[in-house]
Amino acid sequence: MPMLAIVYVERIYRDEPFLLTVPEGLEATIQPGCQALLSLARHKASAYVGYVWSLDAAGDGEPEGEVLDLLNGGVPVLTPVLLKLALWISDYYAALPIDCLSTAVPAPLRSVVDDVVELAGFQLESPETRIKSTGLRRSILKALATAKRLTVRQLRKRLGRKELYSAIAELERAGLVTVRKSFVETKPRTVTAWRLAAALPEEPENLLARSRRKREAFELLSSRPEQRFLAGEGGISRAVFNGLVAMGLVEKTETAAPARESLRFDEPQKKITSLGKHQQIALDALGEALRQKRFQTFLLHGVTGSGKTLVYIELLRRVLAEGKTAIVLVPEISLTPQTAARFRHYFGDDIQIMHSAMSDREKYDAWQRLRQGKARIALGARSTIFAPLENVGAIIVDEEHDAAYKQDRTPRYHARDTAVMRAKFENALCVLGSATPSFESYRNALEGKYALLELPERVDNARMPSIELVWMPGSQRVTPSISGALYDAIRLRLQRNEQVILLQNRRGFAGSILCFDCGHSPQCRHCNIPLVYHASDQSLRCHYCGHIEPFRQTCPACKSENLFYKSSGTERIEEELNELFPGERILRMDIDTTSTKDAHASMLTAFREKSARILLGTQMVAKGLDFPEVTLVGVLMADIGLNLPDFRASERIYSLLMQVAGRAGRSSMPGEVLLQLYNRDNELFQHVIRADYRHFFEAEMASRRELAYPPFTRLVKLECSSPSEAVAEKGALALREHLRPHLPEAFGAILGPAPAGINRIKNRYRYQLILKLTGIKLSATLLRQVQYDTLNAFRGENLVITVDVDPQHLL
Ligand SMILES: Nc1ncnc2c1ncn2[C@@H]1O[C@H](COP(=O)(O)OP(=O)(O)OP(=O)(O)O)[C@@H](O)[C@H]1O
Numbered sequence: 047m048p049m050l051a052i053v054y055v056e057r058i059y060r061d062e063p064f065l066l067t068v069p070e071g072l073e074a075t076i077q078p079g080c081q082a083l084l085s086l087a088r089h090k091a092s093a094y095v096g097y098v099w100s101l102d103a104a105g106d107g108e109p110e111g112e113v114l115d116l117l118n119g120g121v122p123v124l125t126p127v128l129l130k131l132a133l134w135i136s137d138y139y140a141a142l143p144i145d146c147l148s149t150a151v152p153a154p155l156r157s158v159v160d161d162v163v164e165l166a167g168f169q170l171e172s173p174e175t176r177i178k179s180t181g182l183r184r185s186i187l188k189a190l191a192t193a194k195r196l197t198v199r200q201l202r203k204r205l206g207r208k209e210l211y212s213a214i215a216e217l218e219r220a221g222l223v224t225v226r227k228s229f230v231e232t233k234p235r236t237v238t239a240w241r242l243a244a245a246l247p248e249e250p251e252n253l254l255a256r257s258r259r260k261r262e263a264f265e266l267l268s269s270r271p272e273q274r275f276l277a278g279e280g281g282i283s284r285a286v287f288n289g290l291v292a293m294g295l296v297e298k299t300e301t302a303a304p305a306r307e308s309l310r311f312d313e314p315q316k317k318i319t320s321l322g323k324h325q326q327i328a329l330d331a332l333g334e335a336l337r338q339k340r341f342q343t344f345l346l347h348g349v350t351g352s353g354k355t356l357v358y359i360e361l362l363r364r365v366l367a368e369g370k371t372a373i374v375l376v377p378e379i380s381l382t383p384q385t386a387a388r389f390r391h392y393f394g395d396d397i398q399i400m401h402s403a404m405s406d407r408e409k410y411d412a413w414q415r416l417r418q419g420k421a422r423i424a425l426g427a428r429s430t431i432f433a434p435l436e437n438v439g440a441i442i443v444d445e446e447h448d449a450a451y452k453q454d455r456t457p458r459y460h461a462r463d464t465a466v467m468r469a470k471f472e473n474a475l476c477v478l479g480s481a482t483p484s485f486e487s488y489r490n491a492l493e494g495k496y497a498l499l500e501l502p503e504r505v506d507n508a509r510m511p512s513i514e515l516v517w518m519p520g521s522q523r524v525t526p527s528i529s530g531a532l533y534d535a536i537r538l539r540l541q542r543n544e545q546v547i548l549l550q551n552r553r554g555f556a557g558s559i560l561c562f563d564c565g566h567s568p569q570c571r572h573c574n575i576p577l578v579y580h581a582s583d584q585s586l587r588c589h590y591c592g593h594i595e596p597f598r599q600t601c602p603a604c605k606s607e608n609l610f611y612k613s614s615g616t617e618r619i620e621e622e623l624n625e626l627f628p629g630e631r632i633l634r635m636d637i638d639t640t641s642t643k644d645a646h647a648s649m650l651t652a653f654r655e656k657s658a659r660i661l662l663g664t665q666m667v668a669k670g671l672d673f674p675e676v677t678l679v680g681v682l683m684a685d686i687g688l689n690l691p692d693f694r695a696s697e698r699i700y701s702l703l704m705q706v707a708g709r710a711g712r713s714s715m716p717g718e719v720l721l722q723l724y725n726r727d728n729e730l731f732q733h734v735i736r737a738d739y740r741h742f743f744e745a746e747m748a749s750r751r752e753l754a755y756p757p758f759t760r761l762v763k764l765e766c767s768s769p770s771e772a773v774a775e776k777g778a779l780a781l782r783e784h785l786r787p788h789l790p791e792a793f794g795a796i797l798g799p800a801p802a803g804i805n806r807i808k809n810r811y812r813y814q815l816i817l818k819l820t821g822i823k824l825s826a827t828l829l830r831q832v833q834y835d836t837l838n839a840f841r842g843e844n845l846v847i848t849v850d851v852d853p854q855h856l857l
């Protein structure tokens with residue numbers, strides 16, 4: 047009887063795996079987690095890629111196709127734990143198993159079409175003496191002898207596809223051929239930069255008399271003759287650079303683009319002689335659990351600046367000393383180059399930093415380094431939870447409260463919760479760290495499900511900053527958005543040559559626009575949310591779908607010119623600051639100024655070197671920054687975002703404000719925080735002033751309990767969308783009818799259908815149902831069944847249903 051394999055197949059959207067026969071030649075190598083090339087009886091013509099779940103020789107039922115070959119040299123691409131984890135995600139988040147399995151394998155590994163095979167140098171002895179010769183192997187060598195280099199696709203055309211990869215892998219192991227992945231590089235390999243010309247013409251000033259921009263640019267370049275400037279750097283445009291080149295003052299250079307993993311941010315690392323008392327207690331507890339080699343989850347609740355990173359680093363050293371591996375998750379790696387630099391400093395090549403800006407080639411290489419044990423620590427964002435490491439000793443989730451851990455497309459997994467599951471399957475430690483833990487995690491800690499470790503003090507006797515509120519409507523202002531109090535505080539820091547961080551939780555020049563005469567506020571016609579005014583190109587833009595229209599200075603409804611810019615973005619604040627502090631360099635950090643590669647890191651370097659003393663930005667400036675000379679943090683509109691229709695709004699704003707406040711006073715110099723707000727009725731700010739997380743948690747939990755929100759209940763969001771509003775709504779109604787019999791009232795409620803908070807995105811209307819579950823879990827099978835039943839009734843009507851278990855946003 048032939049061997050049988052149970053395989054999940056890509057691009058086939060059904061719940062069950064396939065039963066496939068395994069050819070004799072592969073029986074010895076095939077194992078669970080292998081990536082297989084296969085053919086299905088139903089679709090003979092094309093080859094599919096799949097993942098071997100198990101080898102079940104006793105399986106009954108009719109085979110539905112056969113395994114043709116094993117990819118990745120026969121080495122499993124999914125470890126046994128990753129297989130289990132993917133199936134757990136599929137079950138918990140109600141997603142198809144194949145979607146979860148392929149999420150765990152990086153894209154460059156899944157593209158198999160362009161592998162290139164070459165003969166490995168000159169062969170003296172006949173190949174047959176070194177490996178068992180088969181007809182296929184001989185044919186491959188023969189084909190390569192004439193063509194020198196062939197893609198696997200070309201070989202397949204000539205030789206058929208059965209066991210081709212395996213035969214090539216065998217030849218590669220014997221050193222007869224080399225195989226490499228070829229990736230199409232879409233990104234440019236060189237970058238253009240400009241620097242001062244080596245030889246300058248006489249009296250360059252004369253040439254520049256007529257252009258202020260060119261003169262300023264030339265002065266800047268002259269002040270740093272060694273430095274190469276990129277387009278846009280120092281505010282100098284490509285056109286200005288080229289103008290200077292034409293005059294012979296500047297030269298243009300092309301350099302190889304630096305490796306993308308880099309995000310080179312480096313800073314001198316301070317020597318730390320010993321751990322603080324609380325750090326030591328936490329580390330001892332972690333070390334003890336590590337020694338016992340058992341699964342346990344810890345919540346490391348440490349105030350801002352309490353030295354959590356060092357606890358992670360010391361734990362990782364012990365993990366490596368035990369001969370184990372580790373995973374470290376951070377919310378967004380590009381936003382935390384300081385943290386990444388610190389880890390790189392301690393672990394060098396033993397740590398593999400995964401970055402979304404990596405090219406396919408780099409991602410592929412990084413994955414192989416981890417798979418082959420050449421790097422033992424993987425550090426990166428959300429998807430790093432699928433790092434192909436074996437023998438994992440610890441998984442660390444830094445800033446575990448961050449919403450970026452939730453994936454917003456299928457499968458909608460939460461990396462923090464997935465980390466806990468992986469640690470469980472690995473029999474490893476899981477450490478969740480934050481100054482403002484998520485309510486879910488803190489509750490688990492209080493109930494004893496997680497062990498609570500606390501770092502209640504800042505390191506090195508630094509004190510927590512003082513926090514004060516400035517109620518704008520009752521305060522004197524120096525500009526429309528800056529109060530006298532904040533102005534004085536900034537001026538004082540500049541006099542003392544200290545540094546300031548300012549947060550404006552919104553991008554763009556001004557926010558949405560309101561007509562004073564008729565009350566009209568222009569909305570995106572595709573998304574029904576307010577358009578945002580951008581000064582740089584006089585446009586109105588939608589921040590959901592990107593729709594742009596020109597701004598004409600008059601109200602589109604009544605033509606009045608009496609318009610009010612409801613709130614102001616970072617650009618506007620920058621202008622006000624320029625007015626107040628002429629000549630002071632201001633670093634503005636938001637999506638618009640950090641879109642080019644390394645812009646973010648170079649701004650942080652400038653701030654570190656104190657070539658600027660004011661850093662102004664969006665949420666980006668709230669995350670993890672550690673600059674000892676920052677003594678003032680100002681928030682321009684602390685109450686933005688509180689009126690969103692989302693039950694987590696308070697929790698989010700609290701954590702944003704505490705995080706940004708935590709950037710102040712991290713060394714011996716005391717820190718001060720000023721929060722400007724427009725609506726002082728909200729209780730939240732009393733909690734912010736007290737900076738007592740526990741107190742805030744308890745108050746907020748009381749209201750969550752009353753309204754039956756998580757963590758007291760579990761939510762599932764079902765969204766129906768369609769270009770037709772009627773179909774979206776009817777779909778949601780039908781879905782509710784299908785669900786109702788499965789949800790007895792005692793176990794939960796179905797809210798809706800209601801239009802989603804943003805009821806239209808990219809021309810699709812959205813209606814949602816919210817399930818509040820108490821004490822039951824709806825099985826993935828059931829959730830999928832009701833989806834199918836509903837969709838069946840709407841064939842041809844372009845209805846799409848998405849399921850989001852534990853949604854992070856209800857918008
Ligand atoms: N034992 C120690 N002795 C002296 N300095 C320390 C010690 N531990 C950590 N530090 C330093 O204290 C600073 C703050 O540490 P770290 O950035 O790890 O804090 P954190 O808890 O992650 O804060 P946040 O939540 O605000 O990011 C760092 O500059 C770090 O190098």
Ligand SMILES: [Zn+2]
Nearest residue numbers: 570573588591
């Ligand atoms: Zn839009």
